[in-house]
Amino acid sequence: MSETTFPRRDSDGRxxxxxxxxxxxxxxxxxxxxxxxxxxxxxxxxxxxRFGQLSGWLAGILPVWLFVEEFRAWHSVAGRVGAALVSGVLAVVLGFAAALAVSIALPPLGSGAIGAAISAFLYGALWYTGIRWLADRGVPR
Structure with missing residues (x-):
């Protein structure tokens, strides 16, 4: 485990x-x-x-990068693709729903950023708990 990086990771990079x-x-x-x-x-x-017309979804690039690295670090766990897909679909659907709900009041920059934030936080929580649940089942790849 490395104490000098953030977020801290185990010896497998998780x-x-x-x-x-x-x-x-x-x-x-x-x-x-x-x-x-x-x-x-x-x-x-x-x-x-015009200001505000960029897609706020682009704010999610750095979290996606982290999630890709997390996915790679769990290469030895069977079902990681399924965990990523289920987490991703749920997160994106709820993020799009939230972005759509606020798009009446906010430009694409704001509504997309809200959607990206909801998606990223939800994906992170679902992935973290889901992949550990699979790993605890001890099914090797």
């Missing part, structure tokens, strides 16, 4: 605590959203488009 996984998701979403705000603001200043 994030060791759900709180750290979700904290990293929050940091990744925040960084992604700030970068989107800057890009959208700059493009609107250059009259390349």
């Amino acid at each position: 994030v060791i605590r759900l709180t750290e996984l979700l904290a990293w998701v929050a940091v990744g979403l925040l960084i992604g959203f700030v970068v989107l705000l800057l890009i959208d603001g700059l493009s609107s200043l250059l009259r390349l488009g």
